[in-house]
Amino acid sequence: MSSAPDFQQTLAKSASLSGTSLHTGEKVTLRLLPAPVDHGIKFKRKDLQEEPTIDARIENLKTVERATTIGEGAMRVHTVEHVLAALSAMGVDNAIVEMDANEPPIGDGSARAYVEVIRKAGLAPQEKPRQAFTVREPVHIETKSGSLLVVLPDEKYRISCTQVGPGGRFAQFLSTEITPAIFEREIAPARTFVFYEDVQPLMEKNLIKGGSLENAIVVRGEAVLSKEPLRFADEFVRHKILDIIGDLALFGPRLRGHIIAVKPGHGPNAELARALAKEYAKTVPAIQPRAFPPGEGGLDVKQVMEVLPHRYPFLMVDRIVGFEGETKITGVKSVTINEPYFAGHFPGHPVMPGVLQVEAMAQVASILMMKITKSSSRIGYFISADDVKFRKPVFPGDTLFIHAELTKARSNRLARAKCHCTVNDAVVSEGELMFTFL
Numbered sequence: 001m002s003s004a005p006d007f008q009q010t011l012a013k014s015a016s017l018s019g020t021s022l023h024t025g026e027k028v029t030l031r032l033l034p035a036p037v038d039h040g041i042k043f044k045r046k047d048l049q050e051e052p053t054i055d056a057r058i059e060n061l062k063t064v065e066r067a068t069t070i071g072e073g074a075m076r077v078h079t080v081e082h083v084l085a086a087l088s089a090m091g092v093d094n095a096i097v098e099m100d101a102n103e104p105p106i107g108d109g110s111a112r113a114y115v116e117v118i119r120k121a122g123l124a125p126q127e128k129p130r131q132a133f134t135v136r137e138p139v140h141i142e143t144k145s146g147s148l149l150v151v152l153p154d155e156k157y158r159i160s161c162t163q164v165g166p167g168g169r170f171a172q173f174l175s176t177e178i179t180p181a182i183f184e185r186e187i188a189p190a191r192t193f194v195f196y197e198d199v200q201p202l203m204e205k206n207l208i209k210g211g212s213l214e215n216a217i218v219v220r221g222e223a224v225l226s227k228e229p230l231r232f233a234d235e236f237v238r239h240k241i242l243d244i245i246g247d248l249a250l251f252g253p254r255l256r257g258h259i260i261a262v263k264p265g266h267g268p269n270a271e272l273a274r275a276l277a278k279e280y281a282k283t284v285p286a287i288q289p290r291a292f293p294p295g296e297g298g299l300d301v302k303q304v305m306e307v308l309p310h311r312y313p314f315l316m317v318d319r320i321v322g323f324e325g326e327t328k329i330t331g332v333k334s335v336t337i338n339e340p341y342f343a344g345h346f347p348g349h350p351v352m353p354g355v356l357q358v359e360a361m362a363q364v365a366s367i368l369m370m371k372i373t374k375s376s377s378r379i380g381y382f383i384s385a386d387d388v389k390f391r392k393p394v395f396p397g398d399t400l401f402i403h404a405e406l407t408k409a410r411s412n413r414l415a416r417a418k419c420h421c422t423v424n425d426a427v428v429s430e431g432e433l434m435f436t437f438l
């Protein structure tokens, strides 16, 4: 297991590729361009007015019929999965995929051309570590049509896939780790395939104008029709793996886990990407560890900032006025008209947003947690906020007192805090927050 930091990468320079789009049959040029750290992969439609861009993220998924389509407003980008698979598997974290059509060129139906254009551009390391999601507990989805996708904990990114055609024909299985070298050699060349019985309805729906034996393998009965012979005896399952990689690229962070896929497809793949995004969101740390200053008294703002990583305008506590034994803490926040949110919340009628009071509770409670668990080397995760009530509005000029009482601390790992905020001794908000410490 490697513990060396894994850094983000972009392209060393831009490179382009031209061809035909599968669904519209039109000519399209795709250009890959470098992008800064934390940019992610974005598609850019050069052919539209104002050249809109869109994040290749699961939130932007629109349809999964035959191919994966993302969109925002009226703008669509179709068949993103092969170019995304190549970018993701070849290790490109940040790039702009610029196109003068609504779909990338289909090439020969595989991801080979995209790997070539990435090679042409070259890779450039960047200064920030990658976001990664190491799966710790199995994540799974199952569909009515019999698809089953499971992600098991694994230090590597692996995929084990079973593909089955209509009537159980062409059942294939492959299990492989996904590395740039393996992807380029074993997965990228695998072409799109269609079963003849599926083609007719697609043509009726006007979905495959650019389709031909040049860019897809057609299976009719037991016969395999293609311009070029099969590149692998199990080319179909390899292409299924290619699609899984591309669709899961919409999830974002680098995945460390073993995907077991039975009858995958764009629909189930997207569902898994969503499930992973949900699991990942739970692990994002709310509180970074900081050294806790010694002593029992209150904390001034400098000491608060030594404990909490938050900074203006997101530091919601000015000082800690006191601890009461091991379980109670009180913090203070002076709410001034200079708070940036008052400009928009609301113009002419400034009110402190309730969610920021919950954030203030979380910050104060976590200071207490860090004090009693001496958790300077641990990370706290905010799990839930229950029974949150906002009783009175908080205005500029108010002094907010934030009270937190620890109600449960099990095995140093789980803590529950009952919190409330007061202004002039009247409760303005309350809630019960839960944390875990890893």
Ligand SMILES: [Zn+2]
Pocket (backbone or CB within 6 Å): 081, 082, 192, 239, 242, 243
């Ligand atoms: Zn595909």
